[in-house]
Amino acid sequence: MTTMTIAKAINEGLRATLSNNPKSLLMGEDIGPLGGVYRVTDGLIAEFGADRVVDTPLAESGIVGTAIGLALRGYLPICEIQFDGFVFPGFNQITTQLAKMHSRSSGNLTVPVVIRIPYGGGIGSIEHHSESPEALFAHTAGLRIITPSNPHDAYWMIQQAVDCQDPVIVFEPKRRYWLKGEVDTEAAGLAENPFKAHVVREGTDATVVVYGPLVPVALAAANAAAEDGRSVEVIDLRSISPIDFDTIEASVKKTGRLIVAHEAPTFGGIGGEIAARISERAFHSLEAPVIRVGGFHMPYPVAKVEEDYLPDIDRILEALDRTFAY
Amino acid sequence: MGATHLPSTEFDGTGLDDQLEAEAEAALGEPAAEMVQLLGPDGTLGTDSVFSKYAERLDAEKLRGFYADMAAIRRFDQEATALQRQGQLALWVPLTGQEAAQIGSGRASQPQDYIFPTYREHGVALTRNVDLAELLRQFRGISNGGWNPKDTNFHLYTLVLAAQTPHAVGYAMGIQRDQRLAEANGLAESGTAEPKAAVMVYFGDGASSEGDVHESMVFASSYNAPVVFFCQNNHWAISVPTAVQTRIPLSNRAKGYGFPGIRVDGNDVIAVHAVTEWALEHARQGNGPVLIEAFTYRVGAHTTADDPTKYRESSEEALWRAKDPLDRLEKYLRSEGMADDAFFEQVAADGNELAAYIRKSTYESDTPDIRTAFANTYVEAHPLVAEELAWFEEYSAGFVGEDTAEGAGN
Numbered sequence: 001m002t003t004m005t006i007a008k009a010i011n012e013g014l015r016a017t018l019s020n021n022p023k024s025l026l027m028g029e030d031i032g033p034l035g036g037v038y039r040v041t042d043g044l045i046a047e048f049g050a051d052r053v054v055d056t057p058l059a060e061s062g063i064v065g066t067a068i069g070l071a072l073r074g075y076l077p078i079c080e081i082q083f084d085g086f087v088f089p090g091f092n093q094i095t096t097q098l099a100k101m102h103s104r105s106s107g108n109l110t111v112p113v114v115i116r117i118p119y120g121g122g123i124g125s126i127e128h129h130s131e132s133p134e135a136l137f138a139h140t141a142g143l144r145i146i147t148p149s150n151p152h153d154a155y156w157m158i159q160q161a162v163d164c165q166d167p168v169i170v171f172e173p174k175r176r177y178w179l180k181g182e183v184d185t186e187a188a189g190l191a192e193n194p195f196k197a198h199v200v201r202e203g204t205d206a207t208v209v210v211y212g213p214l215v216p217v218a219l220a221a222a223n224a225a226a227e228d229g230r231s232v233e234v235i236d237l238r239s240i241s242p243i244d245f246d247t248i249e250a251s252v253k254k255t256g257r258l259i260v261a262h263e264a265p266t267f268g269g270i271g272g273e274i275a276a277r278i279s280e281r282a283f284h285s286l287e288a289p290v291i292r293v294g295g296f297h298m299p300y301p302v303a304k305v306e307e308d309y310l311p312d313i314d315r316i317l318e319a320l321d322r323t324f325a326y
Numbered sequence: 327m328g329a330t331h332l333p334s335t336e337f338d339g340t341g342l343d344d345q346l347e348a349e350a351e352a353a354l355g356e357p358a359a360e361m362v363q364l365l366g367p368d369g370t371l372g373t374d375s376v377f378s379k380y381a382e383r384l385d386a387e388k389l390r391g392f393y394a395d396m397a398a399i400r401r402f403d404q405e406a407t408a409l410q411r412q413g414q415l416a417l418w419v420p421l422t423g424q425e426a427a428q429i430g431s432g433r434a435s436q437p438q439d440y441i442f443p444t445y446r447e448h449g450v451a452l453t454r455n456v457d458l459a460e461l462l463r464q465f466r467g468i469s470n471g472g473w474n475p476k477d478t479n480f481h482l483y484t485l486v487l488a489a490q491t492p493h494a495v496g497y498a499m500g501i502q503r504d505q506r507l508a509e510a511n512g513l514a515e516s517g518t519a520e521p522k523a524a525v526m527v528y529f530g531d532g533a534s535s536e537g538d539v540h541e542s543m544v545f546a547s548s549y550n551a552p553v554v555f556f557c558q559n560n561h562w563a564i565s566v567p568t569a570v571q572t573r574i575p576l577s578n579r580a581k582g583y584g585f586p587g588i589r590v591d592g593n594d595v596i597a598v599h600a601v602t603e604w605a606l607e608h609a610r611q612g613n614g615p616v617l618i619e620a621f622t623y624r625v626g627a628h629t630t631a632d633d634p635t636k637y638r639e640s641s642e643e644a645l646w647r648a649k650d651p652l653d654r655l656e657k658y659l660r661s662e663g664m665a666d667d668a669f670f671e672q673v674a675a676d677g678n679e680l681a682a683y684i685r686k687s688t689y690e691s692d693t694p695d696i697r698t699a700f701a702n703t704y705v706e707a708h709p710l711v712a713e714e715l716a717w718f719e720e721y722s723a724g725f726v727g728e729d730t731a732e733g734a735g736n
């Protein structure tokens with residue numbers, strides 16, 4: 001067991017991947033000598049050289065598109081997109097090509113490309129640096145989407161994303177890059193596969209489903225609720241596509257109440273999908289409608305008001321109040 | 327025109343090597359062989375067969391104005407950097423080193439022209455009379471824009487690299503159509519036609535790799551749009567040198583699209599002004615697009631969040647400081663007797679005044695309210711926004727009550 005930050009854990013996970021897998025390579029803007037704007041790839045170019053850690057031209061469509069070509073040729077490209085808001089020049093390649101290559105080829109071709117995207121707000125930044133576009137990708141069949149919330153997951157998830165034969169997008173919660181935790185680098189991998197949700201806090205009265213940056217927020221809210229005598233279960237979704245509905249369903253069958261929180265806008269978000277599925281699967285167990293907590297239907301607002309926008313402990317507590325009011 | 331300024335050799339095998347060598351040298355700060363330069367680093371004015379006549383249009387007052395603008399924007403840059411260090415701004419994008427490229431080109435534009443900047447064009451903003459205090463609103467995190475582009479024909483900053491380049495071409499196509507309509511309606515003969523206009527769009531050497539730049543150049547060329555692509559090649563896209571984006575001078579790309587490309591010494595305000603004046607006139611006259619590559623250097627960090635020591639030598643920076651755009655104009659103005667100590671002292675005093683204004687207005691800038699974001703998401707009423715706003719009001723009201731209760735308890 002070693003203690004490290006999420007950023008360092010991804011760095012170590014990438015290092016392990018590059019060491020173990022001669023066909024893996026990193027591609028992205030500023031990932032070489034600078035080590036990425038968040039220093040997630042720090043030191044890797046010195047260790048593995050410019051052929052394995054490729055500082056690309058400034059062109060996201062080019063990054064994803066050439067990664068697809070490399071993957072078709074048997075390589076395992078791991079692309080870094082600098083910020084959530086800058087993935088869109090590459091959106092076409094991700095959604096119309098990467099996601100569909102396997103199915104278009106009747107299963108003959110695989111494109112095991114990994115795309116890492118720092119996402120989410122709360123860092124006081126300017127436009128296009130704080131968004132949560134995961135639902136836009138989750139809506140596209142053919143992509144797998146995961147998001148770690150702690151260093152141990154981060155270390156292993158990136159490696160398992162590379163091992164996965166499908167394209168995987170790893171949304172990295174940028175405001176948690178400096179969150180420290182224990183990583184068991186000696187383990188054989190994750191206890192369960194990266195597409196399975198984790199119950200990170202057990203409870204009996206209500207379930208809160210979150211992922212990525214909101215996991216610590218939900219845990220804090222659950223602790224606050226405990227002081228009022230409410231036992232809240234917290235589930236870290238970990239995978240946004242596929243979604244592990246079984247774990248959520250089992251929890252709701254126990255607690256009878258469900259809240260889903262994410263930073264992305266509520267409308268058309270992942271929370272709606274979970275609410276609908278759980279309503280179908282556990283209708284008779286629900287004591288209250290599923291409540292969604294999320295961003296508003298507006299472009300991500302300016303930094304000085306982002307606190308009003310982002311779900312925080314109070315917003316989750318308010319949702320808990322509402323669910324218990326039924 | 328323009329053809330004489332394009333190296334013609336890079337497309338044959340041997341020439342390419344020479345070109346790449348020249349480029350490598352250029353990266354070290356040597357002027358590239360085929361680059362328009364009028365005012366050298368030593369402050370002496372040279373000649374150019376095409377552009378000298380544009381330089382001759384500049385009288386002492388205009389040149390002093392260029393200096394004053396460059397000094398003002400450099401002072402503003404220092405102030406904004408200081409404000410960021412004090413936590414008053416979330417981020418700052420410095421322009422030091424690029425003053426000549428921006429003031430020279432911005433001053434070549436006319437009020438009816440429309441400018442699309444990226445995010446570092448503070449000097450161009452100054453030439454377009456944008457209130458620099460408003461320009462800081464975006465970096466303070468209180469606005470995603472900060473000024474009304476309609477007031478100055480200076481568009482909002484764009485952070486998604488290159489996304490503004492097709493907008494510029496579309497805008498230029500609009501100007502072109504308006505002109506045709508005016509002609510059809512006989513406005514030109516009646517003397518009531520608006521002055522001919524062009525569009526200028528700024529982007530960096532890094533952004534030149536984005537597909538949007540390619541597509542916008544294709545459109546500009548296909549429709550002969552009155553647009554000037556102004557690429558500031560400041561040699562670095564954060565940590566990535568220009569050599570990763572292009573192996574030939576960027577200005578040469580224009581040739582592939584079928585319009586003129588000119589590389590100009592971006593630290594020479596007189597040459598930048600001359601070349602841009604030529605290009606904008608060319609566009610306004612209906613002769614189609616032009617690409618200008620201003621060969622310059624980002625002296626400081628990419629942004630206040632960047633650490634250039636990780637990827638470049640400080641000796642490179644020193645080389646470029648020796649080509650400083652302000653120093654060379656100062657030398658020229660002094661040697662020609664166009665400006666004296668009193669002038670430079672006045673410029674410094676004006677700079678301090680600007681800095682004081684910027685500081686004060688930043689401190690005093692209003693804290694935004696998320697309700698304005700609800701209000702501005704759509705032009706027309708939208709039920710989802712109304713519903714969410716109503717929820718937000720109710721939710722916030724709950725806290726006000728709590729605060730009051732706490733307050734009462736104290």
Ligand SMILES: Cc1ncc(C[n+]2csc(CCOP(=O)(O)OP(=O)(O)O)c2C)c(N)n1
Nearest residue numbers: 082086485486487530531532533562563564
């Ligand atoms: C589409 C997109 N990708 C990535 C970024 C992140 N980014 C911001 S500035 C920058 C470098 C830009 O370099 P260049 O175009 O040369 O302009 P400069 O900043 O040097 O003026 C990068 C990669 C972005 N803003 N937009």
